[in-house]
Amino acid sequence: MIQMVTPDAFQIHLQKLPRQDETAIETIYALGNGHFGVRASNPLQGNSSHYHGQPGMFVNGFYDLTALSYGENYSGYAQHSQTICQLPDPRFIIFEIDGIRSDETPFDIKVVDKNLDMKTGVLFEIFDIQSPSNKQFRLTMQSFASHADAHLFVINYSVSALNFTGPITIIKQHPYIDQQIQTSVDDMRAAQRDLTLDRTFIDSPIPTMLISTRKSQLALIVAQQALNENTMQPTIVDDLPSYSKTVDLTAGITQSFAFAYAISYPHQLLDTTLTQAEFANSAKQRLTDQSFNELLNASTAQLAQFWQSSDIDLQGDPTLAQGIRFNLFHLYQAAGNDGRTSIAAKGLTGPGYEGHFFWDAEMFMLPFFIYTQPKLAKQLLLYRYQTLPQARQRARELAVKNGVLFPWRTINGEEASSYYPAGTAQVHINADIAYAVDTYVRVTDDQDFLLQYGYEIIVQTARFWLAYGHWATDTAHAGKFVIDDVTGPDEYTAMVNNNYFTNRMAQNNLSIAVKYGKQLRHTHPEKLIALDVTTAEIDQFNRAADNMYLPFDTQRQIKMQDDVSTTKPLWPIKTTPRNQFPLLLHFHPMTIYHYQVNKQADTVMTDFLFPNDQSAQQLRRDFDYYEAITVHDSSLSRAIFGILAHRLHQSDEAYRYFMETVMMDLTNAQGNTGDGIHAANMGGSWLSLIYGFAGLGLEKDSLNLSPELPSEWTSLRFNIWFQNRQLAITITQSAISVKLLSGEPFHFYLNHQPVSLTSDRLISQLL
């Protein structure tokens, strides 16, 4: 097979990782391509009870519903949870030696090595296996999720004897789908979900089955094909369509078997245009005529394009450099690219958070894609656009007569949160999505997207604020626009009035509705008519934005998290035993809400998102106050504090936060990587580097770079796309250079001073 010549910084070697439990390893080495993800489990286990991992495949958008029950049910409560399905593991294989089958009697299996090559996307693994009859053999696997064909997962199994000569049979079949019992272990508040998947075998030249869900009525086709079909033909084993072959293992001889595994997009089971017969028909083709190497080369070529646009080359700290690439690689593996899916909190690597999409996608992960993979970023925003009807319905369920309300957590666009104070009440999701649309449009200058999709999102979310907020008449807020009964990002405080983050983000949402409304009034007045946006409404947006109430503690001179946040007693963080964290698993909400204690960055998120809002002194006060009351029980917290520490020139602290952010999953720092990656945190590591250390930001109608590297680093190199041009940026301790790789010359800012990239297409400047 192919030789690995990839430098170390693109490889994740098991031996170089801190010792992990098996499920964390399964997550770290999970492979995916935005359409599906496969955990790197022991290939013998399938659904067997002999082994202890958590094998499975997750397909973006393939979920089932379970009824949510409430001790007390109220109108407008989410009635169904949506749970991503844990599907059969395509890596599953059965060995038979001396009449003993590994799926019936456990074979001893030992992991000898694992290595993920992020340049090729290949996971290379060596297992030493021993049959109950003491025959030892070595299994070497190479697996990858194709980045050239979203449907394909490809595996090569190579087997060589270690202590015997004789026959071994390999059987490759779809493992049984039993009753799936899924618990989102990372989200221990969630109830266990019992989902039952049905499977139907489809008459096909290759083993093909249709998997369907019972309540969501979704269907998926999976099929597997041996790539060396001249030596291996489909057959029936145990009444199941399978491949099976017996070979003689002789010392020094390695037998190899390669398979392609195809996974369709999810469809409505009863979609009349896509009946089971058509599914069957579509499966009657071979999956591919290409060899393992041909498939790999195509995928690697596509991946090379990803790295060309998205790589970050950090010199001076090899551990960090590798960790960053690991995060970027996983982000890419996680991101739905079909316009009907987004990025789940755990990517496609585990069952945590039930596979739901949160604000994480827009606020923590999308910036990376906007600047480096703008086409993919557009697909992610299109997902939200596609779910506008559900969001409109949701607003009506809350008796909000105008606009839309996006769900706090969802797969299909409907609200799936069963605890509204830390779910639906996080109405800031609306403004988060609008913020992302604005960022996308400003960075890409994709006016077509704005016109066709983006402005509708911005206007409909802005309308929600006008309807949900109100003009205050009480003395404390007189003449201001206030927004009551919301929950900000910090879920340790709920259902408050005038959450700073929410109000500031709503203000931005209203402002950009005005900004683009005025623009479209000139360029595309028909769009405003189509959306029923009148001059009067734009004036209302404008007035609410201008008069948005932003709570401020005049005594402490800090932004106040909400109208009363600083009046509460402080949670005794230092004297709370470590095993009582995360607090939400150990204390009643009434107890937690009773104190000043933040789960994660909340008010300071606005210091981060709106850097021009405040002076350095204000940032200092906000940072110091909120850092002292934040326990970082959310993985979304540290990246933001790290970026702000950097802005405040607290280098050591910024570096510490950054290290914790980058290395969270590789070191299983939260202890729950086994349930899936912390995708938003991975996005946060990009934010930390590029928004933080490189100081990238939008400024006027262009961008600004205000770089400042930690003293440990020698250089930082990365490319970005900005308004249809690609820039290569190199930052060292003493200088920055910006090179225009493609597109038209333009002007931008370095440390807020205007500079121009002209015909020589390169600027270098001492810092």
Place this chain on the structure above:
Amino acid sequence: MIQMVTPDAFQIHLQKLPRQDETAIETIYALGNGHFGVRASNPLQGNSSHYHGQPGMFVNGFYDLTALSYGENYSGYAQHSQTICQLPDPRFIIFEIDGIRSDETPFDIKVVDKNLDMKTGVLFEIFDIQSPSNKQFRLTMQSFASHADAHLFVINYSVSALNFTGPITIIKQHPYIDQQIQTSVDDMRAAQRDLTLDRTFIDSPIPTMLISTRKSQLALIVAQQALNENTMQPTIVDDLPSYSKTVDLTAGITQSFAFAYAISYPHQLLDTTLTQAEFANSAKQRLTDQSFNELLNASTAQLAQFWQSSDIDLQGDPTLAQGIRFNLFHLYQAAGNDGRTSIAAKGLTGPGYEGHFFWDAEMFMLPFFIYTQPKLAKQLLLYRYQTLPQARQRARELAVKNGVLFPWRTINGEEASSYYPAGTAQVHINADIAYAVDTYVRVTDDQDFLLQYGYEIIVQTARFWLAYGHWATDTAHAGKFVIDDVTGPDEYTAMVNNNYFTNRMAQNNLSIAVKYGKQLRHTHPEKLIALDVTTAEIDQFNRAADNMYLPFDTQRQIKMQDDVSTTKPLWPIKTTPRNQFPLLLHFHPMTIYHYQVNKQADTVMTDFLFPNDQSAQQLRRDFDYYEAITVHDSSLSRAIFGILAHRLHQSDEAYRYFMETVMMDLTNAQGNTGDGIHAANMGGSWLSLIYGFAGLGLEKDSLNLSPELPSEWTSLRFNIWFQNRQLAITITQSAISVKLLSGEPFHFYLNHQPVSLTSDRLISQLL
């Protein structure tokens, strides 16, 4: 049988009621004695699906548990619901004519008449029944729950032919207990509970069975005995212990069969001192040697004592006069008197609210018992005392390190509320119970109760406030004691800071802890030592009480429901369609909380409970403001507004509220009487009359009467107990007389002027 000579005002005649649905009739005519309650259902239906009523018996304290499930579960959430069991109907009977059994093939049954005699407690009913073979006969039933022996329910069935001569068989057996599926229809938020009861027949001379619950592991014995055993012997029918007899019906001849039905107290099923064998042994006796008439006479005599102490004789409005007695009778039927039970929101008349005890018991019903049945009142308070261990545990679950927190809704003393913002967060329950203890002690002068039980309740609840509240440091509340994150009585506003009602009641709780603490320091210092009450702690109580923050809207000059209540927009009550009420069934909590709208009396409850707190002008402003935003979606609301309207001399309005209060269940005004009576509202009708129109209240160390009758009434007569003396009070339009029926002369107040009852034991005074 006995002749009825009771005056109309003690009778509830079906013909005189507005037309009701069947289940409401079952509730209105339900019989009980505090230990059990039996709905007045069609006696043929048992658990048959042929009929449409909701037959059943409810035993106070006999409940099962069901696991509560949450989409997101948090530490400290109630894990089990407690649901009162709907037990087999003791009135159930089977007729067999021409080989056709009424439990297998429906017999046509028509209600001819129903009359409840509240003097005797007898429900008299006439049914005309027709068999599928067209044989018509009349069934006359007399039933009563014994007030002399809490275990007994007694029934006489009389049968006479209407259109035939011939045999009829009556079979009296325990109906099957099927899977019970209960939905608390009045509490539509609650999930359906599936309870399974088990039954075991016990070897006994009379048909006896043990009913047991599966999760709470409670057991109950029920047994039935024919009272005319010379003509009817136990036998086996369908393998079930039964009575059965075939008689010939001849024109003009009536055949009668009387039964006593005994219901034990609930016990722990596995209580080693009370095994099934002992149950069996205890059931091996005949239940009684008395005849129907003897049993009835004993019960009636006991009931006479109730009426002697508790009757209210209102002259001038016969409908009201009857309605009041109906309410008092039902209150008495509902009240647990074993020290281990209390009064459920629906009494023992239906499954609504799952049979839970709420603050209703102490705040709406207990005053009636304190003033007219002080021994019973003591039993009700003892129930709370018995559950102090659970309340202590609950406080710890909320990380409150000192004191206790009583559950918002419960049977067994543990919290059963599954929606904490409208459940556990109503921590005012603590102060409500303390207020009731104080009232009981002041009215009865039961110093022994105070010492043994009452002070412990008062101190432990007071301690909760010190631990849950805190000393404010913010400008708005500086130097004040504040209580955040609570819900007041108004469940349309939740999780607020400084709910006026809660803070005022907590202040009272702390004050009485100080008052009695100082008293006991002199009389029983050992009690303070036993409870670990130090002088320092009493000082803390005192300081918190003195500095309790009570929010006030200086602009509107009204008591503010909480720190921000008046800043919210007003709910458009007038334009909300009638079918959208109650709001809680039609709107998401986030929507409801977003507005100023009250489910029920909240802040004005303090105007009611603490009449000396405010001037008439203040009361006027509070009343006007809060009445305008109150929708009375709770049945606890109107009585309070009525009393306050009376105090404000708004006679018409007071009278309208009072009529609605008194007649709520007799007219099924809320439409859900079928699920059970509105017991708290019935208590509210007593409050309206006695606290309202008679103007009874505590004043200094005695009582005050400030009577003012509606112009429609000619007189109001009632007795009360006050500090070991019984008073007979007669109020007319022009005068009041107070007669000392027993006990020592004393001084009290009339219209706040001191008067003395001396040796002539009668005071009459013009008003």
